[in-house]
Amino acid sequence: MAMATGVFFLSLTAIPVTYLANALLEGRGEGEVLTVGYGVLATIALMSYVIVRLSKGSQKVSDPFFYVFAVFAFTSVVDIVLAMELDGIIDNFMASYLKEGEPYLNTAHGTLINYWDGSGHYCMYLMMVTAIVWGQSYKEVGLYWAGSILNSMVVFMPGNVSGKYGSNVKSSYFLNIPYVLFPILVALKCLRQRPETNVERADVVAAQKKSIWKRPLDVFFVLFLFFAILISFLRMAAALKSPASIAVYYxxxxxxxxxxxxxxxxxxxxxxWFYFVPYFVAAIYGFLNPGCTWMSDWALLSAGASAQAQFSHIGSSLHSRTPYIYRVPSDGLTAFWIINVALMLVPQLIAWRCLTWPAFFEAKPCSSEVRDGKSSLEQRKDK
Known part of the structure; x- marks a missing residue:
């Protein structure tokens, strides 16, 4: 059996495992829940190692993150089971865990992050596992995933200990630590890798000579980033209950x-406000000044974070688990959708632009390369 296929089928064992674990943990304390949780993760890591050893393929796994992604793929299936139980689609799969493990998942936000992990992140894990097996780079997917899951954890973990359920945090809270540690390690690894681009120096020279006014798509992105900074400030003020009339109205x-x-x-x-906005400012600079080689990598991180953030925020704002008085009023739905969908989709377009036409963001050619670029451009024109 191919290793990637083996990981896929291994992840599906989460369905019967959750059902059996729910019966096993019924009436147990939080200590037993934590022990069983880490025991299951260790078993899945061992099983993924067995899959590698039994594989008859010529490719051998040298990237240790293969095992991390295999375990996380399993937990993604656990999370989609959790989400469906929270929405009443299924029953008696995760009830014991929701009671004794992580009760703060009984929220709209907990439901939505589980849906995202069980769909978006799950697909990314399978893509990265396949790339490792085939000996290919997973840099782009890895950065997108790291941005997505880090945003999820940066919001989720502080919210668990400071919000409504802060007085009921149990030891299973520490099951989330690997989801903070490993995304940071993957992001650092991917950021250290040199981008694989085949852009000719002549194209770099031509692209970097264009002013922003000759790049209408980039003008749109710069205007959006200014809008995103302003709306982020307004949302931050509203969230902190600013007495300013515009914040109260919003x-x-x-x-x-x-x-x-x-x-x-x-x-x-x-x-x-504290993490996205500094990137927005830097991205404006990157669109105005050629040669910002970091743009593509950070655009991918931002796109992943924006997708996760907005998926959870939009869904939670409308979800039945959110008290009615906190859901979006019918009169404000149009503006709500415009603002939040823009914050979700435009960062995806920025990442697509940076990856598709990277010439403007390539390192600036030295003077000799510029002269060579000019001569090659002239030769093209002559042809």
């Missing part, structure tokens, strides 16, 4: 979810 008419006592939406607003 909170009441468009996003009352920021008042939810679970605090996840407030923390997400603060993450936008």
């Amino acid at each position: 909170l009441k008419n468009f996003e009352p979810y920021f008042q939810d006592p679970v605090l996840y939406p407030m923390i997400q607003a603060l993450v936008y």
